[in-house]
Amino acid sequence: MFLQDQWYVAGTRGEFGSTPLRRIILGKAVVLFRTPDGDVAALEDRCIHRQVPLSMGSVQEDGTLQCLYHGMKFDKTGKCRFIPEQTRIPQNAQVKTYAVAEHAEWVWIWMGDAAEADTSRIPAYPWFVREGWKARTGHLYVKCNYKFIIDNLLNMAHLPYVHPRTIGSEGVIKDAKVAVTRSGNNVRLARKMYDIEPPPTYKKAGGFEGNVNRWQTIDFMAPSSFEFHTGVIEAGHEPPLPGIDQPRSNARILDRHSMHSVTPETETTTNYFVGFAYDPEACPPDLAEFIFEQTFATFQEDVVLLEAQQANMDMMPGHKQLDIVSDAAGLQAMKVLEELESIRS
Ligand code: FES
Ligand SMILES: [Fe+2]
Incomplete structure (x- = not known):
């Protein structure tokens, strides 16, 4: 019963660094982290392999988030970049992502369709x-x-x-x-x-x-x-x-x-x-x-x-x-x- 196609505050900017942070937003688990290039990424906090929270993993030097369980790595677009013991990465090895934007002191998240996320709708403050x-x-x-x-x-x-x-x-x-x-x-x-x-x-x-x-x-x-x-x-x-x-x-x-x-x-x-x-x-x-x-x-x-x-x-x-x-x-x-x-x- 929540409005999805809206901007919400995910957290204050300083909260997000290289340690993944799990936050439940509109009933959904999201993992947020900052990549070495300074961007905040927001992924569904659920590994596509065996569904453990990705927030238990760690951010790597190449900006990927590595799952703690079997080591799969996902980039900020949710795309899988590494699977142990195999070279082929399936097309559908993709974690859901959310649109985020930094404005004023906060990181804002759009929980609906990312294509609809219009940053001009973030409160101007x-x-x-x-x-x-x-x-x-x-x-x-x-x-x-x-x-x-x-x-x-x-x-x-x-x-x-x-x-x-x-x-x-x-x-x-x-x-x-x-x-x-x-x-x-x-x-x-x-x-x-x-x-x-x-x-x-x-x-x-x-x-x-x-x-x-x-x-x-x-x-x-x-x-x-x-x-x-x-x-x-x-x-x-x-x-x-x-x-x-x-x-x-x-x-x-x-x-x-x-x-x-x-x-x-x-x-x-x-x-x-x-x-x-x-x-x-x-x-x-x-x-x-x-x-x-x-x-x-x-x-x-x-x-x-x-x-x-x-x-x-x-x-x-x-x-x-x-x-x-x-x-x-x-x-x-x-x-x-x-x-x-x-x-x-
Ligand atoms: S549960 Fe994430 S790699 Fe296995
Ligand atoms: Fe009050």
């Missing part, structure tokens, strides 16, 4: 490819369906309850100006909160004395990626427009660009990738680290809830859910996914 900018990335493994995480990231009403120690405060849900818009397969949730007390992380990181105006612009890009432009500015000053550089002013501001992308592993497990892009000129490394640590701790709080939600639904399946007003963006995203699923079936 402009803040992560900006000259001079740096990024901090993280990875969480969550025992829940990937759609629960999408629903979580599009309903900000959970912030004061789940994250009061970091990014949540009562002000988030008090008179927020909220707009939900859809454009193609993308959904934008834009929220502005005026003259509120800054939440703990922002108070500490930005040194705000008084109240702030806060904004959250969250762009969901089907099937499972997000771009977040969020922050706070001294009360009395208008938040920057979504995706635009902050206007030069003397107002104290904390302007943040982050990403989230979730890759289904199975129906009830998900690899969850996060990243935070920053301009080291404006945000010194220790401040960037502080913000990252605080937000990563925040996501871990979500993981506890998401796993409890999945466990509860597994125990008591088939119940209808009650939707509330703050679900609007999440429901739009689910509609986009349902439409894409119906095209496929």
Whole structure:
């Protein structure tokens, strides 16, 4: 039940080297590795001989992946290049491969027909490819369906309850100006909160004395990626427009660009990738680290809830859910996914 003809994050770029790495993506075992010429290859993690995981093998100097069991070698196109004790390599000695592309901090994988893999459909993440900018990335493994995480990231009403120690405060849900818009397969949730007390992380990181105006612009890009432009500015000053550089002013501001992308592993497990892009000129490394640590701790709080939600639904399946007003963006995203699923079936 997963959308195949889409780009998903397979992992962060630094994860892939000459040691083969097995990752389950959309219920399929994939082995990823980097060849000596620097390319990332993604093969089905199953030897065509006796089906052992190829990830148990090793990458050779010639860039082939050698199976640990009887030593057959496969190149990055999945073609067999060596079979012990025979010179003839059968035509059909071929392992399935997947299209991969490196963009920003991540390696992206297309689980459908490789001929359809159009790299222009990978989320652009402009803040992560900006000259001079740096990024901090993280990875969480969550025992829940990937759609629960999408629903979580599009309903900000959970912030004061789940994250009061970091990014949540009562002000988030008090008179927020909220707009939900859809454009193609993308959904934008834009929220502005005026003259509120800054939440703990922002108070500490930005040194705000008084109240702030806060904004959250969250762009969901089907099937499972997000771009977040969020922050706070001294009360009395208008938040920057979504995706635009902050206007030069003397107002104290904390302007943040982050990403989230979730890759289904199975129906009830998900690899969850996060990243935070920053301009080291404006945000010194220790401040960037502080913000990252605080937000990563925040996501871990979500993981506890998401796993409890999945466990509860597994125990008591088939119940209808009650939707509330703050679900609007999440429901739009689910509609986009349902439409894409119906095209496929
Ligand atoms: S199982 Fe891979 S070579 Fe035999
Ligand atoms: Fe959260």
